[in-house]
Amino acid sequence: MFLWTVLLIVLMAGIAYVAGRARASGMVAAGGARLHSLPSYHGLFVAAGAMIGGLALAILAAFVFGAQSFMTPVAAVAGGAIGAAPLYSRSSLDFRARNAFERVVLVVLIACSGVAVLTTVGIVFSVLFETLIFFRAVSPIEFLFGTHWSPNGTPASFGFVPLLAGTLLITVIALVVAGPLGLLSAIYMAEYASPRLRSVLKPVLEILAGIPTVVLGFFAALTVAPLVRFSGESLGLAVASESALAAGLVMGMMIVPLISSLSDDIINAVPQALRDGSYAMGATKSETIKKVVLPAALPGIVSAFMLAISRAIGETMIVVMAAGLAANLTANPFAAVTTITVQIATLLVGDQEFDSPKTLSAFALGFVLFFFTLVLNYIALRIVQKYREQYD
């Protein structure tokens, strides 16, 4: 029935288009005067009416009679006719169908962006409400400041600080790896590499950015983690088999392409006139980059880093596989830690009842995570706005 409904709506729109166009052309032949709009605009305008009317009535019928009822396609046809008829009769020599269709386009565009925004708002609110339910069972103070996390223990405890610490530790390690690597490779690509080399390097880096994180995750767990452990032990350090360092290193490699690709675009956007000005003073290339290009590109680079940080904080698969599940509150990169995202994943894997504090805590974690990335994105946006047009 669904397929029939869709087909019938499209058919109604097609008929409306042809009819509307034919009526408009017919008026020219009869009157001899010129139409305000081309006949196809009259057709499009009527077709839009048929489409909207058909959709509206079909959705209504689906709710009233059920989507499988034969009433749905019938309603689609009826709605199409009802939607098209008044528009069809409006058409006249000086009817401005071209301008009227402009308004139809505007409404369609607003509706599409409205769906995206409303969905996001809906997700935020659903997470928020579940979080509030969770906070009926566990006090927010205990959640935000507790230093012990064991949702499966008896009694269960939901102190979120170890998760935050683990998340921050891994993010910091990732940034320490990816910041210099990404930025310096961006400088190389933007300022030193020949255009030919750059046209090869940049797509390759962007392919790296497209490696599924699950693949990077088992690479971290099976290759990097043992390597870190082995090299740590040969230096006489105690390294857990799943360490924050291994996860952070691989996560750093994950965000290198992100940082370098964004920074490269930003450095390229710095006007050549500024570089020329510096060269003409007798500055060398590296002096120019250090003292003119990078300061000019700084706001953009900061926002690239902020995006990379949000990406790292939200990353799950690498940490699930390489960092472990133990909620240790430690700053030792060789210890196993766990992150907010890992706990959300483990809390919701398998059969769950959806009213226990254990499951609901995932929503609270999700809300906190969302809040963190929101704040980071907001800061990045403000930095960019504040310094954006300084060199224009």
Added chain:
Amino acid sequence: MNAPTAPFQTYITPPHPRALSNGKFKITASGVDVHYGEKHAIKNLSIDIPDRAVSAFIGPSGCGKSTFLRAINRMNDTIPGCRVTGDIEVDKHDIYDPKIDVVQLRAKVGMVFQKPNPFPKSIYENVAYGPRIHGLAKDKTELDQIVEQSLRKAGLWEEVKDRLAQPGTGLSGGQQQRLCIARAIAVNPEVILMDEPCSALDPIATAKIEELIDELRQNYCIVIVTHSMQQAARVSQLTAFFHLGTLVEYGDTDEMFTAPQEKRTQDYITGRFG
């Protein structure tokens, strides 16, 4: 003056230009060719440019005057596919000699661009940039002095002395261009190349820059590219007319604007083409 080389005849106006008579040349070029990839932008160009004078390059767009200007401090090096052959000497030193330090050359031959391009830094830092990278000041006091002197020479000091810490990009267009001139002066150049320095400015700001150019002539060798015939007539002692990559006519500005030797020069300065 180098002997004009066939087949590109250069006319000299008048036969013995006053501005060239003392024979103190800062820049001498002979047989210079510049290619951008396939394009032959400058063809066998020879010219002598005197010290302590303003020489104006005029000519229609695409005639190679800016290209030649940028060849004098090797700014063309930054353009991929650009080749310069022939001989350009500044103070009798071949500037395309592989042994020459381009960085030192550009400190000696400064440049002011068409569009004001202050760095996104404070007014003070814009001027201090050059002295800092070349280590011209021993301490902060000395640097302050250099900044003040440069801004005074550029006629900007009185307007900005109370807001040196504010961004240079916040100044008006004319002030920005004078800031760029101050920035160029701050590294003690001997030659200042100006590539249409007033084309983005209003007439009042233009008048100020022209006044400044006339003062700077006492101490520097100045070469200015301009599209404004009146500007060339007002500020320069020597004028060179470029056309299709060749130097057509070169000589004393007043003579050239009253009695050009070549028909193309006359047509151009009277506005009949270009």
